[in-house]
Amino acid sequence: MQTRNRGVPGLTGWMSNPNVNATYSHRENGAAVTVQDIQAVSRFTIGIAGGLLVAALVSAPPVLAAAPQGLLETIHRHVTVTSTVTDNGDLNPYAVVVAPVSAGKIRQGDVLVDNFNNASNLQGTGTTIVSYNPTTKKTTLFAKLSQHLAQCPGGVGLTTAMTMLKSGWVIVGSTPSTDGTTATLGRGCLLVFNPNGELVATWTGPNIDGPWDMATIDNGNTATLFITMAGFDVPAPTVTDAKTGDPVIVNKATVLRISLSIPPGQPPVIANQTVIASGFGARADKDAFLIGPTGLALASDGTLYVADAIGNRIVAIADAPTRTDSAGTGRVVTQDGLLQRPLALAMTQEGHLLSCNAKNGQLVEVNPATGKQIYAQWIDANQAQSPPGNGDLFGIAMAPDGNGFYYVEDDVNTLVEAVR
Amino acid sequence: MSTLKRVARARAKRAAWSVAGLSALLLCGSGHPAFAQSQQPSAPAGQQVQPGPAAAPASDNSGFLSGLGVNGQLLGNMWGLRPFLGEYGMTFTLQETSEVLGNVTGGFHTGFTYDGLTTATLQLDTQRAFGWHGGTFDVSALQIHGRNLSVENLGTLQTASGIEADRATRLWELWYDQKFLDGDWVDLKIGQQSLDQEFITSQNAALYVNTAFGWPAVPSLDLPGGGPAYPLSALGVRLRAHPSGPLTVLAGVFNGNPAPTTVGDPQQTNPSGTSFPLNGGTLAIAELQFSFPSTGGMTYPGQSAVLPGTYKIGFWYDSESFADQRFDNTGLSLANPASTGIPQQHSGDYSLYAVADQTVWQDSDDPGHTLSLFTRIMGTPETNRNLLDFGLNAGVNLKAPLPGRDSDTLGLAMGYVRVSPRVAGLDRDSQFYTGAFTPVRGGETYIEATYQYAATSWLQLQPDLQYVFNPGGGIANANGTARVANELVLGVRTNITF
Numbered sequence: 001m002q003t004r005n006r007g008v009p010g011l012t013g014w015m016s017n018p019n020v021n022a023t024y025s026h027r028e029n030g031a032a033v034t035v036q037d038i039q040a041v042s043r044f045t046i047g048i049a050g051g052l053l054v055a056a057l058v059s060a061p062p063v064l065a066a067a068p069q070g071l072l073e074t075i076h077r078h079v080t081v082t083s084t085v086t087d088n089g090d091l092n093p094y095a096v097v098v099a100p101v102s103a104g105k106i107r108q109g110d111v112l113v114d115n116f117n118n119a120s121n122l123q124g125t126g127t128t129i130v131s132y133n134p135t136t137k138k139t140t141l142f143a144k145l146s147q148h149l150a151q152c153p154g155g156v157g158l159t160t161a162m163t164m165l166k167s168g169w170v171i172v173g174s175t176p177s178t179d180g181t182t183a184t185l186g187r188g189c190l191l192v193f194n195p196n197g198e199l200v201a202t203w204t205g206p207n208i209d210g211p212w213d214m215a216t217i218d219n220g221n222t223a224t225l226f227i228t229m230a231g232f233d234v235p236a237p238t239v240t241d242a243k244t245g246d247p248v249i250v251n252k253a254t255v256l257r258i259s260l261s262i263p264p265g266q267p268p269v270i271a272n273q274t275v276i277a278s279g280f281g282a283r284a285d286k287d288a289f290l291i292g293p294t295g296l297a298l299a300s301d302g303t304l305y306v307a308d309a310i311g312n313r314i315v316a317i318a319d320a321p322t323r324t325d326s327a328g329t330g331r332v333v334t335q336d337g338l339l340q341r342p343l344a345l346a347m348t349q350e351g352h353l354l355s356c357n358a359k360n361g362q363l364v365e366v367n368p369a370t371g372k373q374i375y376a377q378w379i380d381a382n383q384a385q386s387p388p389g390n391g392d393l394f395g396i397a398m399a400p401d402g403n404g405f406y407y408v409e410d411d412v413n414t415l416v417e418a419v420r
Numbered sequence: 421m422s423t424l425k426r427v428a429r430a431r432a433k434r435a436a437w438s439v440a441g442l443s444a445l446l447l448c449g450s451g452h453p454a455f456a457q458s459q460q461p462s463a464p465a466g467q468q469v470q471p472g473p474a475a476a477p478a479s480d481n482s483g484f485l486s487g488l489g490v491n492g493q494l495l496g497n498m499w500g501l502r503p504f505l506g507e508y509g510m511t512f513t514l515q516e517t518s519e520v521l522g523n524v525t526g527g528f529h530t531g532f533t534y535d536g537l538t539t540a541t542l543q544l545d546t547q548r549a550f551g552w553h554g555g556t557f558d559v560s561a562l563q564i565h566g567r568n569l570s571v572e573n574l575g576t577l578q579t580a581s582g583i584e585a586d587r588a589t590r591l592w593e594l595w596y597d598q599k600f601l602d603g604d605w606v607d608l609k610i611g612q613q614s615l616d617q618e619f620i621t622s623q624n625a626a627l628y629v630n631t632a633f634g635w636p637a638v639p640s641l642d643l644p645g646g647g648p649a650y651p652l653s654a655l656g657v658r659l660r661a662h663p664s665g666p667l668t669v670l671a672g673v674f675n676g677n678p679a680p681t682t683v684g685d686p687q688q689t690n691p692s693g694t695s696f697p698l699n700g701g702t703l704a705i706a707e708l709q710f711s712f713p714s715t716g717g718m719t720y721p722g723q724s725a726v727l728p729g730t731y732k733i734g735f736w737y738d739s740e741s742f743a744d745q746r747f748d749n750t751g752l753s754l755a756n757p758a759s760t761g762i763p764q765q766h767s768g769d770y771s772l773y774a775v776a777d778q779t780v781w782q783d784s785d786d787p788g789h790t791l792s793l794f795t796r797i798m799g800t801p802e803t804n805r806n807l808l809d810f811g812l813n814a815g816v817n818l819k820a821p822l823p824g825r826d827s828d829t830l831g832l833a834m835g836y837v838r839v840s841p842r843v844a845g846l847d848r849d850s851q852f853y854t855g856a857f858t859p860v861r862g863g864e865t866y867i868e869a870t871y872q873y874a875a876t877s878w879l880q881l882q883p884d885l886q887y888v889f890n891p892g893g894g895i896a897n898a899n900g901t902a903r904v905a906n907e908l909v910l911g912v913r914t915n916i917t918f
Contacts, residue, residue: 077664078715079603083547089506119506120496137553245824287826337721340787359787362719378717381728383623386779386819387787388713388728 070365071348072377075404075418081111082139085413086128089119093408093415094126095162095172096344096395100218103168104195105142109134111397111406112142113415114158114172116289117180123289124157124177124185129170129197132415143170143197151202152176154186160294160344160395161190161214161227167262168195173211175231175290182284183236185210190227190258192267200267207256207273210234210282213344215296215304217321223268224321225258226304230282230292237284246283249310253280253292254326255317277317278326281310287391288358295345297353305353305368306330307342314342314355314366338364338376344395349402356396356407361389363396363407379418380409494878495918505542509549513541514918517583518566519629521884521911526891527573528898532911535566537583539592554599554607560592561693562651569909570631575892577641577808577864578632578835580909585651586685591693593617593653609658609672612696616649618658618670619705620734624777624794624817625833629884629913630868632835638771638798638811641837644677644700644740645686652678652686654703655696666714669706676701676740700740701768707734725787729778737770742805745842746849755849771800789820794833809840815868827874838863839893859903861893880915 068074084093092115099110106112110133115126131142149156154176161173170193176186187209192201210231217224232252241248255277260268282292295307304320313335317327333353341358348354352374353366361380366373380389392411399405404419497503498512505512515538522532539562546555564587570579595611616635625633631640635649648654656674677700679686690697711730713719719726743763744754752759775796783789795814803809815833820826839861850858866888873881886909897904 073718076716077603083545085545085548087507087509087548089503089511119503120493139547338719361715373721375721376719378713378715378719381711381713381715381717383711383728383730383777386728386790387725387782390788 070350070352070367070374071354072363072365072375074420075377077419078379079417079419080409080414081134081137081406081417082130082132082415083413084113084115084130084139084408084415086115086130086141086144088128088144090115090117090126090128091119091121091413092117092123092126092410093413094158094394095160095213096397096406096408096415097162097164097170098397098400098406099131099164101164101166101168105140105197106131106164106168106170106195107133107135109400111415112162112164112170113395113408114162116157116159118147120180122177122180124175124180124182125155126158127156129158129162129172129193134417141197143193143199145191145199147176149174149191149199149202151204152186152189152191153204154178154184154188156191157188158191159188159212161211163214163216163218163225165216165223165262165268166218166220167223167268169193169200169262169268170195170197171214171225171268173214173227175210175212177289180289181237181286182234182290183238185231185234185284185290187231194267203258203270205273207254207275210253210290210292212290212292213294213296213307215298217298221262221264222271223260223262225256225260226276226296226298226320227256227258228280228293228296228306229254229256230280230290230294232282234282234284234290234292237286239284247285249281249283251279251281253282254278255280255293255296255304255306255320257320274324275326276304276320276323277306277315277328277330279329280306280308283310291341291358294343295355297345297347299347299351299368303368305333305345305347307345307355309341309343309358312336312339312341314339314345314353314368316368332371333368334366334371334373337373338362339373343393346396346398346405348398354396354405356393357389358393359390360387361385361392363393379407379416380411382409382411385411493917498918506548509545509547511543511545515539516916516918517913518916519581519583519884519911519913521569521580521629521909523569523573523907523909526888526905526907528575528904529573531573533567533569533572535564535568535581535584537565537585538563554604556597557595558597558611559594561590562592563589564651574888574907574909575895575904576866576888576907577837577839577892578630578637578866578888580631580886580911581629581913582631582634582650584631586687588651588687588691590651590691592651603664605663606659606661609660610656612653612655612693613658613672613674614649614653615647615672615674615705618660619672619707619736620732620773620775620796620798622775622777622794622796622813623730624792624815624831625796625813627817627829627831627872628815628833628868628870629882629911630835630866630886632811632837632866633813633815633833633868636773636796636798636811636813637835637837638773638800638806638808639736641808642769642771642800642806643703643736643738644682645679645690648674648678648703651693652690653693654678655698656703664714664716666710666712666717668709668711670709670734671706672704674703674705675699676703676738682740701738703736703738703740705734705736707732725782725784727779727782729776731777732775733773734775735770735772737768739768742766742769742802744804745807745840746804746846753846753849753853755846755853757853766802766805769800769802769805771798773798783820786820788826790818792817792819803840804842806840807843808837810836810838812836821871825873829872830870831872832867832869834865834867836863836865837893857896857900857902859894859896861895862890864891864893865889878917880913882913882915884911884913885909 118125127145129143157176174188178184190203212230259271280293304317315330342355362376364376518536541560544557546552597609654675658672680697781791798811821830847860888907
């Protein structure tokens with residue numbers, strides 16, 4: 001999940017990162033000391049000086065080679081900050097959003113997390129959003145709905161599609177079921193809460209079916225949402241492909257762009273909708289409920305990156321804020337390799353993508369400009385699953401300072417902060 | 421009323437309900453190990469808890485059997501009980517393990533028996549109950565039913581099933597765990613604990629039915645009362661430290677005997693699990709664990725998939741008094757007719773152990789399809805005071821062995837224990853002094869093949885085969901004319917999570 005504020009530089013080179021700069025300067029100073037040493041000893045013998053010079057040259061490359069290639073290698077601590085289980089027992093945390101402003105019950109920097117499962121661990125039935133305050137380290141219930149919300153087709157099962165706008169409104173997707181499988185999948189809706197956690201609007205329509213993840217452009221009085229819609233015509237997990245034995249894949253998932261106008265003091269209203277990408281594969285899964293296009297991250301040049309879980313790839317949709325047609329499934333940025341069914345996405349300060357794997361506990365860092373997979377880090381290594389962390393990850397959000405990130409661990413229902 | 425007051429009142433009400441709930445359960449003497457947010461789900465030795473998200477109370481729309489096939493628990497919300505408990509930060513789990521096992525060859529005699537175990541656990545998360553971070557209360561109880569094949573038919577040291585025990589309804593564990601420090605990387609558990617839940621464990625060995633794959637035979641047959649392990653437990657304190665990286669340290673101090681006396685059947689001398697003895701010596705146990713990959717570890721493009729592994733080394737020391745296995749307090753053999761019959765006493769006992777779990781193959785197309793090896797080695801140099809001085813387990817597990825069976829596991833493993841030379845010496849003495857047929861005991865070996873079939877998320881079926889060589893280390897048969905013949909044990913186990 002990625003939120004970008006228009007007018008704020010979205011793509012920042014790593015040289016502008018103060019921490020990285022400090023490291024680099026230190027290494028430059030180190031090299032200078034070596035040269036001074038060489039000058040000092042040159043009064044004695046050229047041979048000794050030559051030897052030191054050789055030593056300096058030999059030692060220099062490893063130092064320079066150690067310059068960070070991305071964010072993940074600088075992350076060394078993963079701190080569990082709170083349980084995400086609510087009083088009603090909701091489980092399976094999905095979306096992670098860092099509040100951009102203080103409003104109502106929320107303080108700027110609070111971390112909002114929603115739950116996809118109810119206390120029976122049935123997927124598509126979670127109805128709660130919690131708020132973690134990093135300063136007080138307290139977690140409180142932000143919102144709670146009835147699972148049987150009449151205005152949301154199929155009920156409520158809160159997904160990774162969540163955002164908080166600078167105007168204080170919180171918008172979250174619902175992809176509901178009643179039995180924990182897609183056999184009872186409802187079309188779902190988008191739910192709008194005020195900053196006190198009260199439901200103020202419910203959006204449905206023919207373009208809204210299984211809202212699964214979200215990215216945002218927020219201008220204050222207007223905003224643009226990009227939402228993966230993964231529910232179109234996905235049948236029960238028992239409907240299988242005769243060739244593979246797996247649930248059938250339906251290539252009808254889309255990315256929907258919704259433009260919002262936000263009158264002062266009033267809930268946002270939909271100004272227009274455009275399907276800007278389509279034809280993504282989605283299918284049921286007896287363990288994961290629904291597999292389809294998930295994570296979204298928006299670059300400053302208007303490129304929208306989509307985690308195509310079925311295709312095991314990340315694709316790019318050009319001109320996402322402005323295009324008037326569908327780009328199909330877009331351009332492939334990277335595929336396979338370290339990716340193991342990519343889910344939520346986040347974008348680092350230097351413009352790299354962080355992609356959570358569904359099939360292991362790794363977070364993959366990708367340079368979207370080159371398509372290079374830089375490396376991956378184990379952010380959940382729970383060996384109760386095979387491979388470690390399998391099925392544990394989902395939502396992720398960058399920390400406000402850009403030096404770390406928050407993510408959830410489904411296996412233990414916790415929010416974790418990763419820091420340097 | 422101010423918001424703060426309302427919150428305080430609600431928390432006080434919650435705390436009262438929570439304490440009342442736990443107290444009621446204690447008074448009833450019922451309860452099972454649990455699924456707290458960060459606590460490992462517990463299971464008796466040889467009984468595997470189904471993996472997956474933490475089990476918890478249920479919602480408002482799943483009634484009796486409504487979640488069949490899709491719900492993690494057979495009974496869903498238990499007619500509103502789980503949501504009610506959830507309001508007070510409590511989770512309730514109930515599991516039934518039932519099995520029919522029998523030997524078709526060897527043993528004292530052949531035949532099949534049924535045995536079963538109901539395990540109930542209630543846990544309270546203090547954060548959810550009354551806003552206290554990092555605390556977990558746990559109370560669990562066992563209802564043990566059926567007959568004991570190993571005692572009645574087999575006479576084995578490494579008993580056929582990890583749930584075999586005296587028929588009883590008993591308190592099992594009762595503890596409080598508190599997390600500390602930034603990131604909760606240290607936690608302290610205090611109360612009545614069953615050590616087989618955390619110490620000397622092997623993730624892969626937990627698949628199997630034989631007891632020796634749970635709490636191993638070397639501590640079980642050497643420590644007073646079998647040590648604090650299923651179906652017993654002991655009062656004590658356990659510290660766990662898991663800083664970032666691959667290392668975890670686990671250490672604890674417990675009462676040296678889970679029963680109030682060293683005489684008689686420990687399950688009978690502490691029949692309800694509520695004796696809470698503190699009159700024994702001290703059992704100290706410590707374990708260093710190394711796991712990889714660990715959180716924070718890096719992987720690079722083109723690099724082979726990291727095959728996970730966990731390695732543990734540890735020791736235990738019990739300061740109790742231990743009886744000599746051969747000689748009496750005058751130096752005569754206990755088999756000597758002139759013996760006082762009172763064994764020499766030795767102060768203290770100890771053992772070293774190591775555990776390894778290692779995945780050795782992973783399907784590149786399906787990373788959940790894996791082949792893993794495990795081994796556990798336990799030994800003690802104190803042969804004069806121990807029935808067994810060496811034990812070994814090893815095996816190989818194949819996960820997702822058949823297409824479309826991602827949650828199934830196929831396993832083949834073995835166990836070996838050696839009767840200490842001191843005990844063998846007593847057997848020779850018995851031969852000398854009595855002239856009766858008294859085989860000199862040695863080692864006992866068994867192999868086990870099993871297939872765990874996950875029928876649903878709440879039901880497992882597990883056909884099982886064991887073959888025991890030299891049962892009991894070579895004990896005499898019922899007629900006292902020959903050693904007990906090798907045994908072929910067949911059976912099936914079911915695990916149901918309610």
